[in-house]
Amino acid sequence: MIQIQSNQLGGLEWKQLSAFARAYELRSGDSVLASVEFKKVFGTLAEAKTAHEAWTFKRTGFLTPMVTARVAGSEQDVAHYKPGMMGTKGEIFLPGGEVLHMKSTSFWGSQWALMLGDGTALIKFQNQGMLKHGAHVDIEPAARERPDLPLLLTLCWYILALHQQDSAATTAVIAAG
Structure with missing residues (x-):
């Protein structure tokens, strides 16, 4: 794994x-980031891992779900995500009070963006694949020098993987009913 750098x-x-594993890699060409x-x-x-950092993510709650992010081996949250209805x-809540907004930007939910409170895009995701889940990722200029970019890239992907899993389960229930 190589370090994530702005260049x-x-x-x-x-x-x-694999279509049968819930394991994902962020790649730039042949390099794993x-x-x-x-x-x-x-x-x-x-x-979640990068070259120099590791975190654990977990969704908790049923009626009011929340995702927590912690440095691996720690009990202290470094961020948390609360989905809308x-x-x-x-919204992703960061230390120091910063709140970032994550939302679908397309009707079918194939495009997502992480944004600042003023609407400035930080990261954009374009979902791809039917059997194996993946996405093209665009890092916008406002995010390139953020020290928390590795955390945001991995946390957002975790949230999108959960969303895809939940959407697939909902579709299966509707089809069976």
């Missing part, structure tokens, strides 16, 4: 390693 932020892709791996087949605990938007 290599073009052509990024999140790729699922980050990974997100769910620890159990049906659980929500995941571990319909699951197509939510």
Whole structure:
């Protein structure tokens, strides 16, 4: 795994390693910049890694779900995400009080963006793939020098992986009914 640097932020892709595994890598060409791996087949605990950092992510709650992000091995949250009512938007709360907005920017939910409070885009995701989940990632100029960019890239991908899983489960229930 190589370190995420501002000069290599073009052509990024999140790729699922196997259609049968909930493990993903953020790639720039042949180089791996980050990974997100769910620890159990049906659980929500995941571990995210970059060259120099690692976090755990977990969704908790049923009626009022929330995602927590912690430095691996710590009990202290470094960020948390609260989804909106319909699951197509939510807010990431960071230390120091900064709030970022994550929302679907397309009707079918294939495009997502992480934005500042004033609407300035930081990261954009264009979902790809049917059997294996992945996405093209655009890092906007406002995000390129952020020290928390590795955390934001991995946390957003974790949230999108959960959203895709939940959407697939909902579709299966509707089809069976």
